[in-house]
Amino acid sequence: MSAEKVDEIREALKAVIDPELGQNVVDLGLIYEIEVIDDCVVRISMTTTTRGCPATGYLKQAVQDVAWAVPGVEFADVELTYDPPWSPSFIAPEIAGLLGGR
């Protein structure tokens, strides 16, 4: 049941776009971990492409809002982490070409 909820939340988070790269935070590899407790409490661990980016607060808020809006979710907590620091190698292979990745 929790695994399905994780997938549901992951799918919902694709609505959040990194404004700089123009791709969603899931495919960019910015979402490190999604944990669902008792089917209603969500803990998300995420990062940003660069530490100190002025959009960081907005991205974190957007991820929390979207996760909270998933049916059945009663609380969503988002933790920002830079361990490990994000690397372009985290980008999903399907969209790597869109960024002109090597």
Next chain:
Amino acid sequence: MPGASLSRWTLTYFACALACLVAAEALMVMGFGYPGAAIEAPETLILVHLVAIGWLSLLLCGALFQFVPVLVARPLLGEELPPVALAFVLLGLGVLLSGFAAMAGIIVVPLEVMPLGGLLLVIGFGLVIVSLGRTLWAARPLAMPARFVVVGLAALAATALFGESFALILSGLVGGEAALSLLLNGVPLHALLGLGGWMSFTAMGVSYRLLAMFMLAPETERFSTSIVLIIGTLTLVLIAAATPFAMAAGGGVGGMLLAAAVTGLCALGVYGSDMLALYRQRKRRNIELNAVAAIGAFAALLAAGLLLVFLLFAGSLPAHVGALTYLFAFGWLGGLGLAKLYKIVAFLTWLECFASVLGKRQTPRVQDLVDERHAAPWFGVYYAAVGLGTLTLLVDLALAFRFFAFMQLVATLAIIRHLYRSRELLNVPADLRRGFARPHPFWPQPIARKLP
């Protein structure tokens, strides 16, 4: 509000800086100052300070208020200082320029206004240093790019104090042999600490981080970057240490500056190879216009370095220092400034307009705010004008220089028009911008009052 590290006054700084750039270019088109007048003429001093303080320093201050918090991943301390600093710098610049205008016989004001202008500038830049310095101090230990900014701010302080000393001497308030000797021999130190220390060193430090960020290049700290920091700082120390020689009539400044030229060129060489490595290691193959246009600035820096070496060996540096300074200020610093503005303005505008609804409704990307296809040729025109303008200065063709200055002015105005279009969301497809309020082109939004 999340993302509180959005600098409220940065766009106002940029607008004032661009106004000064346009004014300076218009003066060059009209034949005001060098090369029509001597390089030490008051008319040239008006032009030089309009560019150095009005255009480049305000641009850099505005950018640093936004990017020092990014470099250290902490909010800016002393958020109330940027508008106060801006007012002091603008007022100080106006008063200083009126003093130069009085020296040129254009207007009648007592020469004592010059040290007043200098003092206002010292206070204004002092406030900038306090705000950024506190932020940097609180973030120790500092990453490499931030250390460049620290050295740059120290050079800014030295430059401003040099300037105020000159203003006191020129107005006659301070006299004596040492003062006169400083005025005669110390101007290169003032210029080098300003253009080389404050502006170039700071821009170099920030470029390491910004280019890596926007091109998805590895942000690892290279040993070579430490070399640039150490040798570059040594260069600036050598320049500052020449001050006692400048005050003593016996000379010795030339030897110190020659040593600084050697270390400075070494630092620039290593910096150039670092930038080349960043471009080569980038993960984003299709780089944006800001990174493409920055290549022109790096080329201008390389050309200025080669020109310096050539002029030193030819023994004709004093005769062509104007051409070299023009290439350095407008090609390297100005070119890099315009290139980065093209990105920063769009990015800040996106944050102001769309960040708060991220995830709630469809928003454009930052790239949707710009029109690179139509903007790119104007950067080419700008660099071509600066390059050809430098050549005309080298061969003493004053009238031809004015033509290329006009070309430069037209390119600048076209780039400003593109910046304006970004701010007004004019490049964003109508269906994506519907329902969003456009920000003021350069004035900060009022802070939302909290209900009691």
